[in-house]
Every structure is written in structure tokens, then in C-alpha cells.
Amino acid sequence: MYETILSEAEPGGIRTITLNRPKRLNAMNRQLLDELALAIHEANADENTQVIILTGVGRAFCAGDDLNEHVQPENEEVAREHILAIQRVSETICFGEKPVIGAINGWAVGGGFEWAINCDFPIWAESAKAFFPELKWGMFVTGGVTSLLPALVGLHAAREMMVFGERYDARTLFDKGVAWRVVPDSELMSEARVVARKLTALSQRSLRAMKRVLNQVASVDLKRSIELETDVTVESFLDPDTTRRITQFSETRMARHDGNGA
Numbered sequence: 001m002y003e004t005i006l007s008e009a010e011p012g013g014i015r016t017i018t019l020n021r022p023k024r025l026n027a028m029n030r031q032l033l034d035e036l037a038l039a040i041h042e043a044n045a046d047e048n049t050q051v052i053i054l055t056g057v058g059r060a061f062c063a064g065d066d067l068n069e070h071v072q073p074e075n076e077e078v079a080r081e082h083i084l085a086i087q088r089v090s091e092t093i094c095f096g097e098k099p100v101i102g103a104i105n106g107w108a109v110g111g112g113f114e115w116a117i118n119c120d121f122p123i124w125a126e127s128a129k130a131f132f133p134e135l136k137w138g139m140f141v142t143g144g145v146t147s148l149l150p151a152l153v154g155l156h157a158a159r160e161m162m163v164f165g166e167r168y169d170a171r172t173l174f175d176k177g178v179a180w181r182v183v184p185d186s187e188l189m190s191e192a193r194v195v196a197r198k199l200t201a202l203s204q205r206s207l208r209a210m211k212r213v214l215n216q217v218a219s220v221d222l223k224r225s226i227e228l229e230t231d232v233t234v235e236s237f238l239d240p241d242t243t244r245r246i247t248q249f250s251e252t253r254m255a256r257h258d259g260n261g262a
Contacts, residue, residue, distance in 0.1 A: 004020055019056040019057065025106075054102050056112075060105070079234045099121065101196055118148070
């Protein structure tokens with residue numbers, strides 16, 4: 001059914017959704033955005049699914065936007081539709097009724113980092129790393145992190161992380177309060193399943209109510225931050241300077257045979 005993700009039901013009410021574009025470090029293109037939002041929506045609607053695990057294949061959880069597919073949108077409507085597709089994934093994670101465990105492996109960059117922050121229980125592999133490259137490209141963050149990240153780390157630290165785009169390892173993210181747990185790489189998925197089984201053993205009515213109430217308390221700022229992020233990101237996508245910056249980076253990266261911003 002899906003081409004860019006895997007969605008697999010496991011015994012005991014666990015569903016694992018895996019980003020599956022390993023040659024592109026699971027970078028976002030429109031197909032992945034649409035399929036991921038649909039898969040999470042369907043998992044929330046599936047009465048046999050109680051807990052969702054979100055992870056990535058290969059060397060990355062998600063390396064952010066696929067810069068190889070970036071083109072300057074022809075108009076605001078096209079740009080807005082693409083940004084709304086990015087935000088739709090965050091909305092399905094944050095506002096879906098079932099808890100989402102993030103099993104964060106390898107690189108989590110830009111939007112991928114934002115999705116990791118969106119997860120209810122983000123478990124990071126020891127070797128995982130993350131950063132926000134958006135401002136470097138003349139772009140802007142999404143995923144409601146302008147609301148979520150300051151709540152986790154404080155305003156000054158959040159501003160530093162989003163503006164300067166420094167790279168952080170998993171232990172540093174744990175110390176900052178972004179990572180919920182950090183485990184050896186070899187134990188990432190087993191730990192995610194241990195947590196999932198603990199969650200499935202709880203009253204599902206109460207667990208879903210807890211997620212709903214916690215998110216409703218935060219949802220005014222979260223929903224507003226998503227709206228504001230969308231408007232600013234649309235402006236950045238339409239700016240020729242953004243396309244120039246991304247093109248320049250892509251050409252340099254190709255010359256070095258480097259990864260997708262990571």
C-alpha cells in the first residue's frame with residue numbers, strides 16, 4: 001500500500017511505522033509526507049492498534065527536506081499546500097489519540113528533528129544526532145516546535161538551538177530534556193517495545209484521555225504556533241534567496257559526496 005514507509009502490526013496492539021527511503025536518509029518528499037500522515041491516521045483509527053512506534057530505516061530517522069527535490073514553488077498556493085502537508089504529520093502525531101513512541105536512530109534533521117520532538121515518548125539511540133538547519137537555508141522550523149521546544153528546554157536554549165543550527169548528540173539532548181531516554185543502538189527497538197507493552201497494559205481509555213487532556217492544555221499555543229510557522233515557512237519557500245542557498249549547498253554537497261545536510 002505504501003512506497004516510502006512501512007506500517008506493520010505486531011502482537012499485543014503495537015504498530016510500528018518506519019520511514020523507508022534509506023538511500024535518501026529518509027528525507028521528506030511529498031509522497032512520504034502524505035503516506036506518513038495517512039499511516040498514522042489509519043493507526044489511530046484501527047481498533048487493534050493501541051500504541052504506535054515511529055522509526056526510520058538505515059542511517060537516519062529522517063534527514064529533513066529532500067533538497068534534491070526542492071524547487072521554488074510557482075505561487076503561494078503551491079507553497080502553502082506543501083507546508084501544510086509537513087504540518088499534517090505533526091498534527092497526526094500530536095493530536096492523534098494513541099501514544100507515539102519515537103525510536104530515533106541516526107540523524108534527525110530539520111523536520112525529522114521536529115517529528116522526534118512531537119513524539120510522546122522519544123527514545124534516542126546513543127549514536128543519534130540532531131540539528132535544525134532551516135535558518136541556514138533561509139527557511140523556518142515547523143511541527144509546532146516554536147511552542148514545544150521552549151517548554152522542554154527554556155526560551156534561551158530553544159532560541160539557540162533553532163537559530164544557530166548546532167549539532168547535538170543524544171546525550172546532550174537528554175541533558176536538555178529533549179530526549180526522554182537514551183539507549184545503546186542495539187537496544188533501541190527492544191526498548192521501544194518494552195515501553196509499548198507497558199502502555200498497552202494500562203487502561204486505554206485513561207491513557208488516551210491523558211494524552212488528549214495534556215495536548216488540549218497545550219493545544220492553544222501549539223495550534224497557533226503551527227499556523228504562524230506555516231505562514232513564515234510559505235514566505236521562505238517563495239523567497240528566491242532560499243532556493244539560491246539550497247542550490248549552493250546541494251552543489252557543494254554533491255562535490256563532496258556528502259549526506260543530506262547531515
